[in-house]
Amino acid sequence: GLGAGFLAFSCCQMRPGAEIVIEESRLAEKLAGADYVFTGEGGIDFQTKFGKTPYAVAQEAKKAGVPVIALAGQVGKGSESLYEAGFAAIFGILPGVCSLNEALEDGAANLARTSENVARVIKASRSDLQ
Template sequence: IAQKSGAGAAGGLGAGLMAFTTCEMHQGVEIAIQVTQLDEKIKTADYVFTGEGGTDFQTKFGKTPYGVAKLGKKYHKPVISLAGYLGKGIDSLYSEGFTAIFDILPSACSLEEALEDGPVNVSRTMENIVRLLKF
């Protein structure tokens, strides 16, 4: 069971569920795409926006923005991602469907400050992106 996809989810809860129930494991992003009918929405979109707290090389291992980027790539849509911080390996994400990846923090700060100022930082970053797209 330990080698099955999803076994390590939620600190090993996936393995426990597979061992003691008849559950089927699915990536959360797959469920989110299905429930929100995201495929149809991206198909008709001009731009696709996504994001997460931190973007790095691990993003392509099943995180939601990666699933969104794959759909954007499928329909040849530009995918713009926002993150609280950018870590190592983000360059590998561009070939996976991400068009641009932005860090929203204006300067170094504590996690508490980043969380408290999150809405303002997202708004400011999005305003600048939209200004560029309108140009």
């Protein structure tokens, strides 16, 4: 609706939001020399391939040969299809079944716990860090 109005009455162009985020964050430059890329979303599933920013990040990182680790509030059906799209690993951060309010309230702690565990896996797999 609104986008069509802008197109009809101004000199603008429509672009996917993920494309703008990639460009404005200068992700391609930041990938040079990176060991890993971390991205996230509230929920990751088969629909992530259809315009969500984590997918665009994975595509850019795949071009640069940098593995992508995704963290999500929940990991849904079809998420395994994202591995061929450039995701090296996908982690859900919730410790168990909870309400949306609990998930939001404990989001920072859940993300920190999961991030620590991911870092421990990376450290354990790299002999040069031990």
